[in-house]
Amino acid sequence: MLIDNYDPLFVAAFEDQPSNLSPLQAIRNAMLSGIKNMSTDELTTVRERNELIMKVPELRAASLNNMTQMMQLIMELIAKRVGRNPEDLAVRTFAGAIIGVNISVMLYYAENPDADFAKLLDEALSKLEEGLPL
Template identity: 30%
Template sequence: MSATGSALEELLAAPLGLRERKKLKTRRAIRAAAFGLFADQGYEATTVDQIAAAAEVSPSTFFRYFPTKEDLVISDDYDPLLEAAFRARPQDEPLIDSLRAAMIKPLREILAAERDDMLLRMRLYREVPAIRSRAMTEQQRTSDMMCGLLAERTGHDPRSLELRAVVAGILAASSETVIYWAERDGVDDVADLLDAALTALATSLR
């Protein structure tokens, strides 16, 4: 694991107990083993048994952490960091500014540790239909989480159309930004791109 990867692991694990830290370490080891195999021999040719062997865990342990092979690609540590960063923002800050700050900071942290993995994930997202399909479920979880955060700040019903529409716009802007970045082989700073996209969205919302 790289030094930046270790730093991110420490950041994510800091509030956790020993058992949770061990789980996080195992989860990240499985994903690292899988991405190495994906890069070497391709996604379709890589089996769960191969991933488990490379990570030195049993197949049953693999499935405790990742219900499907697709979950290796679509799941990450971003949502918990986003949630924590948003809750740390000033309560009287404009909502879109809080969201923008909360989204940019975790993205920079993850990019510092996992830039190449993120590029590979986006390539697989474009190439593997099963991953795109599974990603819809994960995006709904993110949407529900963000609606809940906005509801806490605004007092709106988290199921309201207003909040869902705002969150849908933000997630669409984020998704398009990362796809654009990956299509250009990561030559730009994706955090800067996201900042620009969300600033444009904030301007239109205001």
């Protein structure tokens, strides 16, 4: 598996989450802590990269591959936290839902450059935690 520069930071932040949090709360806190520690320049780079990914089919394909690898990482972290097999369908589905949220936020942020990325991710993960009410 290829490792993103932020993966070790995400893993450390996830593993530091209190055990009384649900797996989704722990993932949410870990993701948001990483984003909140990004500089304005880093967030601008993220947005510009997302815009480019949406425009170039080859980059979009590579991004999907990266998301699949991130899903595998989330499966491993969650399985360890809850004492299940990473290949368990429930664990895989949970990780897939989180990746789906990330994709939706990534697309929205690329189309709305003035949006607050951390706020978008927090709101989207909150919706997931609430059961995705519309």
